[in-house]
Every structure is written in structure tokens, then in C-alpha cells.
Amino acid sequence: MQLEFHQVDAFSNQPFSGNPAMVYRLDTWLADDLMQKIAAEHNLAETAFVVREGQGWHIRWFTPTTEVPLCGHATLASAHVLFEVYKEPVERLDFACQSGALSVTREGGRLWLDFPVIVPTPVDDTLAVEQALGVKAQQVLGSNELFVVLESEQAVLDCKPDMAALAKLPWLGAIVTAPGNRHDFVSRYFAPAIGINEDPVTGSTHCLLIPYWAKRLDTSSLTAFQRSARGGELFCRLEGERVKIGGNATLVARGTLVLG
Known part of the structure; x- marks a missing residue:
């Protein structure tokens, strides 16, 4: 099995700054332990996996050691890959995840995350x-x-x-x-x-x-x-019970993971 991956520097308009994330667009989910091993192999802060569900996407994020319930920079990176590499013909991408509904919108050359407010x-x-x-x-x-x-x-x-x-x-x-x-x-x-x-x-x-x-x-x-x-x-906006988080993203690498 071979899987295509893309590495993106999120919250940056140039390589080697911002936060790197690995992105896999999958046809179907891999086993949880395999996704964890892939994330450990890449050894970045986050590796994101996305699978199309209906008109939107389901997204999951893994650090080198564990799955996490919410990740902004790897969501931004995933949206960049879906927009720029896979040419999704929309201006807004909707994601489902452990933390609920998320979206990423293209506005004026910048990507905007739509996330829930959390009050400590x-x-x-x-x-x-x-x-x-x-x-x-x-x-x-x-x-x-x-x-x-x-x-x-x-x-x-x-x-x-x-x-x-x-x-x-x-x-x-x-x-x-x-x-x-x-x-x-x-x-x-x-x-x-x-x-x-x-x-x-x-x-x-x-x-x-x-x-x-x-x-x-x-x-x-x-x-x-x-x-x-x-x-x-x-770039940040507070809109009621949601926050909008804007940033740029830069594709820096792509390749193929070979599994047997």
C-alpha cells in the first residue's frame, strides 16, 4: 500500500517558519494504531488524516505519541492541501472531529479557521x-x-x-x-x-x-x-461563541509513504 502525503508550514507565507504539519487525504480510515505509527514516523507536532464524509470531511490529528481532540495548525494545513493540491471547488471546507463542527474559509488570500470558544x-x-x-x-x-x-x-x-x-x-x-x-x-x-x-x-x-x-x-x-x-x-476575531483564526500556509514537501 502506498499513501500520498504533503507537508505544510501553517501560519506562515514562507518555508521554514510557522508550524509544520503532515497531511494525508485518505479514501477510508486506517487502523488507529497505524495512524499513530505514521505520526510517530514523521515526528512532527501533528499529522492530520482527512476522509470525505458526505459534503464535508472528517479530520483526526495525531502527535508522535497520542491522538488529540483539536488542532488548529494541522486543520489549516489540511485545508491548504485540499484547496491547492486537490483543487476542492469551494470557498469553505466543513470538518467533523472529536470537538464538534469546524470549518475553514478562503477570504482575501488568507485561510480562516472557525473554532469554538473555550473559557478557562x-x-x-x-x-x-x-x-x-x-x-x-x-x-x-x-x-x-x-x-x-x-x-x-x-x-x-x-x-x-x-x-x-x-x-x-x-x-x-x-x-x-x-x-x-x-x-x-x-x-x-x-x-x-x-x-x-x-x-x-x-x-x-x-x-x-x-x-x-x-x-x-x-x-x-x-x-x-x-x-x-x-x-x-x-489574525483573530471573536464572533459570539466562535473564534475566527486567520493565517497563511505554505506547501514545503510531498511524497509517498510505502507500507509493504
């Missing part, structure tokens, strides 16, 4: 969080992700987590965020518990980031930058 709540044990992240937090919140607000962009850049300690905390990963110098806000994302010490650019974390900063800055339209080594720019 206060966390009691802030000391363990600060010790694991090596920071002094202004605010500590949580949902499925840990959400830690710092005082400045420089504090976000200076964050050096204890990955072993962070992996033991009861969240998928940890977002650190602060007001930006050139953008409305900046962030970084660490998820050692699911095999990603630091994710370059994370669309799904903006389900939490956008409503938080929209309320704090009293605006529904924001710009964001994820301050990882690769970095990536995101």
Missing part, C-alpha cells in the same frame, strides 16, 4: 504551576489546557519550563501569554505530556486566548504572534 476558569494550585514553568504569574486559569498570564512579552520569551514537572500537571499543555509589543498579544505553548515540548504555532490554544484578550482589550479583532523559535502570526 481559575486554578487553585498556582505555586506548582509557577514552579513548573519557572515564572511569576499574574493570573492562572485552566480548562483542558493550563492558561498562564505573564506581565510582558519579555517574560514570555524568558519562560524556561521544567518539562518533567510540567508533564505531571493535569492538563494537556500550558499556554503562557502576555500583551505584545507589536501585536495585541503573544503566547507560547508547551505540551510535554503529549510529546511536544514546545509547539511552534498553535491554532487551538487561540480558542482560549482570543476571548480572554478580546475581553481584556475590549475589542473583537486582534493580532497575535506565537513567540517560538520558528514563530507565526495569527
Whole structure:
């Protein structure tokens, strides 16, 4: 069996920046353990698999170690592949996933994710969080992700987590965020518990980031930058109980996986 794959740098208009994701468009689902092995073989933060269902698509995402319920950058990458490589003749792609209904729309040369709002709540044990992240937090919140607000962009850049300690905390990963110098806000994302010490650019974390900063800055339209080594720019809108996350994507590689 041979399977075609495409590697895309999401949230970037040029190669070697943004967040790389591998994309497989399948005719039918592979076994779960095989998809996990494929993701481990590619060893990127996320490998996405999409299968057509009716007029839309079903999408699943795997890190090198586990399947995850929601991933923004690999959804953006998948949409880019479906639009640009497979020439889907529409302006909007609808996806079903573990987290519900998602969509990606082409608007003005940019792709826009439509994701659900996630509102975190206060966390009691802030000391363990600060010790694991090596920071002094202004605010500590949580949902499925840990959400830690710092005082400045420089504090976000200076964050050096204890990955072993962070992996033991009861969240998928940890977002650190602060007001930006050139953008409305900046962030970084660490998820050692699911095999990603630091994710370059994370669309799904903006389900939490956008409503938080929209309320704090009293605006529904924001710009964001994820301050990882690769970095990536995101354009953000809050629309009721949904967030719109805009970005570019660049195809950087394609090939064939040979299975026997």
C-alpha cells in the first residue's frame, strides 16, 4: 500500500517558519494504531488524516505519541492541501472531529479557521504551576489546557519550563501569554505530556486566548504572534461563541509513504 502525503508550514507565507504539519487525504480510515505509527514516523507536532464524509470531511490529528481532540495548525494545513493540491471547488471546507463542527474559509488570500470558544476558569494550585514553568504569574486559569498570564512579552520569551514537572500537571499543555509589543498579544505553548515540548504555532490554544484578550482589550479583532523559535502570526476575531483564526500556509514537501 502506498499513501500520498504533503507537508505544510501553517501560519506562515514562507518555508521554514510557522508550524509544520503532515497531511494525508485518505479514501477510508486506517487502523488507529497505524495512524499513530505514521505520526510517530514523521515526528512532527501533528499529522492530520482527512476522509470525505458526505459534503464535508472528517479530520483526526495525531502527535508522535497520542491522538488529540483539536488542532488548529494541522486543520489549516489540511485545508491548504485540499484547496491547492486537490483543487476542492469551494470557498469553505466543513470538518467533523472529536470537538464538534469546524470549518475553514478562503477570504482575501488568507485561510480562516472557525473554532469554538473555550473559557478557562481559575486554578487553585498556582505555586506548582509557577514552579513548573519557572515564572511569576499574574493570573492562572485552566480548562483542558493550563492558561498562564505573564506581565510582558519579555517574560514570555524568558519562560524556561521544567518539562518533567510540567508533564505531571493535569492538563494537556500550558499556554503562557502576555500583551505584545507589536501585536495585541503573544503566547507560547508547551505540551510535554503529549510529546511536544514546545509547539511552534498553535491554532487551538487561540480558542482560549482570543476571548480572554478580546475581553481584556475590549475589542473583537486582534493580532497575535506565537513567540517560538520558528514563530507565526495569527489574525483573530471573536464572533459570539466562535473564534475566527486567520493565517497563511505554505506547501514545503510531498511524497509517498510505502507500507509493504
